Amino acid sequence: MASASSSALSISSSSTLVNSKAHRQTTATSPHFVTLPPPPVQSQSRLWKTTAYRRKIARNVMAMATGEAPAEVATTELPEVVKTIQEAWDKVEDKYAVSSLAVAGVVTLWVSTGMISAIDRLPLIPGILELVGIGYTGWFVYKNLIFGPDREALVEKIKDTYKEIIGSS
Numbered sequence: 001m002a003s004a005s006s007s008a009l010s011i012s013s014s015s016t017l018v019n020s021k022a023h024r025q026t027t028a029t030s031p032h033f034v035t036l037p038p039p040p041v042q043s044q045s046r047l048w049k050t051t052a053y054r055r056k057i058a059r060n061v062m063a064m065a066t067g068e069a070p071a072e073v074a075t076t077e078l079p080e081v082v083k084t085i086q087e088a089w090d091k092v093e094d095k096y097a098v099s100s101l102a103v104a105g106v107v108t109l110w111v112s113t114g115m116i117s118a119i120d121r122l123p124l125i126p127g128i129l130e131l132v133g134i135g136y137t138g139w140f141v142y143k144n145l146i147f148g149p150d151r152e153a154l155v156e157k158i159k160d161t162y163k164e165i166i167g168s169s
Contacts, residue, residue: 078086092098120126144154 089095119129144150
């Protein structure tokens with residue numbers, strides 16, 4: 001019994017040696033290494049843009065060091081919209097109230113967005129609201145857009161509302 005177990009051990013150990021030698025031979029001829037893909041090659045245009053950007057920064061730093069204004073900053077002007085907004089802001093007397101209203105508007109927009117997303121997560125509500133929207137759109141088209149006189153009345157109403165908001169010139 002003891003010799004059978006030792007012979008089994010020797011057989012298993014010799015088969016292990018044979019298998020490990022075979023494994024070593026297969027790895028030497030066909031390696032199973034995990035390799036990483038090569039790094040991406042930067043295109044010439046991207047490299048050129050990066051170099052141009054670095055040169056522009058270096059030029060601006062040199063101009064600031066000498067006390068001169070950089071060429072791009074000196075020649076650029078603010079757009080007309082920004083000038084109009086600055087003039088309107090200078091005319092405002094109670095800037096605290098206007099700023100408070102702006103902050104309140106942003107908070108209201110944020111809260112309403114949260115409420116709409118919460119309603120949208122409910123199971124039946126989005127479908128019902130979609131049907132209501134389709135129904136109202138159909139009613140609006142029938143009431144205001146299908147017939148010529150109704151279209152003209154709608155256009156006049158829009159023009160009157162526009163004049164009330166903007167003011168007559």
